[in-house]
Amino acid sequence: MADTTIQKGVLKTWKDDRGFGFIQPDNGDKDIFVHISSLKGMARRPVRGDVMFYEVARDTGGKLKAVNARIDGVEYQEKTARPGKVWLWVLAAVLGLISAAVAAYFL
Template identity: 45%
Template sequence: MHKGKLTVWKDDRGFGFIQPDDGGKKVFLHISNLRNKRNRPQEGEMIKYQLTTDEKGKLTAINASIQEKFSAWILILLILSILPVWGTVKLSMIYGNPLPMAVYPITGLITYWFYAQDKKQATNGNWRTPEKTLHFWELIGGWIGGFMAQNILNHKSKKPSYQSVYWLIVTVHLAGWAYWLFLQP
């Protein structure tokens, strides 16, 4: 991946130019090659991108994303993680075994890997990872890794049917921890 500053942006025409951090020629960026389109690009923003050349030999940015100063999803992730972290630490202390604290990180890494593989397969037009597999790993504790993958890889983050099942899984986990931590006798 390359990084650079968006020095020219023609919003009405949907393109601009990136000045690479490591110097060199400006790189063309078209709006269709921008992954996180939540906001329109602004001159001065930092862009992360892959470099290619078009049919005329012009340097072109693909798979580009605006580097946000602070990503709101990180704050959301921290808030969502409070109950699972608290619960697994408490479980580990009760039973004198650190294994419960390893469940979320291990299943999260595995889930993130499945998301990355599915994104790669989708990009290459190959056989995809079934959504049931992704949901299985989220259900057994990998939902935090799934949340990270949705935001970092921008994968499965906009499909309503997928998101409804995903957030149901997150709700079940959080409700379970809330019950165990606060409501059980």
């Protein structure tokens, strides 16, 4: 269960290739783990030194982690609908058929 109190801290370390890091809380508590999945909708990935706002929860092993995190001063990015892979294949097939028809017409 998450502590709904918003905490503040500074991102002390960040391993971008692995998608996690540790926040140093402003209240002096021990560093807290943060995973990229807790930063949904941020317009950019975090970097060391970012001021973070977050809630605290326990993972399945009982360790504390940051959840519902956000980077201070960074906007949320609205998700845009992207066509699925099926639609890309359909589009490619239609364009191929049109190209073949045009080529056949002019030959």
